[in-house]
Amino acid sequence: LAVAGVRGLKPYQPGKPIDELARELGLNEADIVKLASNENPLGPSPAIIDAIQQQLVELTRYPDGAGFELKAALCERLGVSASQLTLGNGSSDILDFAVRVFVNQGDNVVVSQHAFSIYGLVTRAVGGEVIEVPARNFGHDLDAMAAAINDRTRIVFVTNPNNPTGTYSTRGELEAFLAAVPEQVLVLLDEAYFEYAEVEDYPCGLDYLSQYPNLLVARTFSKAYGLASLRVGYGVSSPVVADLMNRVRPPFNVDSFALAAATAALRDDAYLAKSIAANRQGMVQLVAAFEQLGLSYIPSVANFVTFKLPDGSDDREVNQQLLQLGVIIRPVANYDMPGYIRVSVGTAAENQTFIDALAKVLA
Numbered sequence: 001l002a003v004a005g006v007r008g009l010k011p012y013q014p015g016k017p018i019d020e021l022a023r024e025l026g027l028n029e030a031d032i033v034k035l036a037s038n039e040n041p042l043g044p045s046p047a048i049i050d051a052i053q054q055q056l057v058e059l060t061r062y063p064d065g066a067g068f069e070l071k072a073a074l075c076e077r078l079g080v081s082a083s084q085l086t087l088g089n090g091s092s093d094i095l096d097f098a099v100r101v102f103v104n105q106g107d108n109v110v111v112s113q114h115a116f117s118i119y120g121l122v123t124r125a126v127g128g129e130v131i132e133v134p135a136r137n138f139g140h141d142l143d144a145m146a147a148a149i150n151d152r153t154r155i156v157f158v159t160n161p162n163n164p165t166g167t168y169s170t171r172g173e174l175e176a177f178l179a180a181v182p183e184q185v186l187v188l189l190d191e192a193y194f195e196y197a198e199v200e201d202y203p204c205g206l207d208y209l210s211q212y213p214n215l216l217v218a219r220t221f222s223k224a225y226g227l228a229s230l231r232v233g234y235g236v237s238s239p240v241v242a243d244l245m246n247r248v249r250p251p252f253n254v255d256s257f258a259l260a261a262a263t264a265a266l267r268d269d270a271y272l273a274k275s276i277a278a279n280r281q282g283m284v285q286l287v288a289a290f291e292q293l294g295l296s297y298i299p300s301v302a303n304f305v306t307f308k309l310p311d312g313s314d315d316r317e318v319n320q321q322l323l324q325l326g327v328i329i330r331p332v333a334n335y336d337m338p339g340y341i342r343v344s345v346g347t348a349a350e351n352q353t354f355i356d357a358l359a360k361v362l363a
């Protein structure tokens with residue numbers, strides 16, 4: 001029954017939900033540690049809870065379909081104009097809209113090996129093809145990605161920092177890449193984790209928008225802003241691309257709670273700073289544990305880190321054993337990285353629970 005592109009698809013596999021594992025193990029949800037989906041471990045800030053409560057009286061009304069207030073807050077924060085913005089139900093929406101706008105059956109998109117699986121999924125759904133370019137040191141090989149573009153290429157997906165490897169492309173690498181991509185090809189720069197990248201040569205995608213009308217930067221409130229459950233993200237691009245994106249955007253795709261919470265989150269500098277500082281400390285804690293356990297890991301600038309199990313260990317088996325101990329992580333075999341596991345940075349206590357469980361499983 002389905003169209004050709006959809007027939008071969010497998011649905012996206014999210015991290016195991018906490019309540020499901022708690023039920024399976026007969027434990028309380030509070031006894032489960034989930035470090036599988038790169039979520040913010042701090043819990044919501046009081047300002048967000050307040051913003052959501054204020055929306056409750058409007059429950060029977062449709063949300064503001066144009067997202068006026070959130071766009072105004074984004075314009076102020078990012079120094080862009082409202083005509084450059086597309087709001088999404090998570091940044092996943094932005095990825096999906098871009099493919100629907102630009103990719104026809106038989107066209108292709110270029111992605112890196114070890115990249116977020118949704119790029120391939122949304123592309124194949126519309127009958128597009130995926131050109132996967134081998135990674136270099138687990139990160140994007142941007143030279144090779146530019147070289148892989150052919151006359152049916154419509155989008156190149158660049159994830160910076162990348163999920164699941166936590167690697168990043170430097171300012172110099174990104175600039176050379178943008179200059180090499182033909183202007184009729186969209187560069188979709190996915191910056192879901194950009195707030196965490198504190199390294200000096202990390203480039204901010206927004207800096208290149210005025211020079212490259214074929215650039216679309218996707219961002220999310222799901223990670224450093226801690227709003228994953230509300231589903232809100234955005235795209236920033238030239239007004240021409242934003243206009244096209246908004247033509248395929250379903251009406252009211254971002255609900256009132258998400259709009260209000262994201263607007264409040266943008267003004268909540270203290271929460272963002274706290275999230276980033278906690279992540280920095282948690283990363284030090286995890287990396288020290290890997291070193292103590294003699295495990296190699298991929299240096300990460302995001303809020304997760306991917307490490308290598310000892311030779312001969314099976315990631316799926318280790319995953320099962322960690323689950324039995326109430327710890328949910330992400331085996332990355334489905335990102336073409338068998339033998340590796342990705343763990344999100346949690347609170348200090350969550351990280352320690354994970355470290356103790358991992359040491360036990362590997363003993």
Ligand code: PMP
Pocket residue numbers: 037038089090091092093116159162163190192219220221222228231232233
């Ligand atoms: N891009 C990347 C690289 C991601 O890792 C994720 C979430 N896992 C997303 C986009 C989508 O996130 P959301 O839809 O919650 O904004």
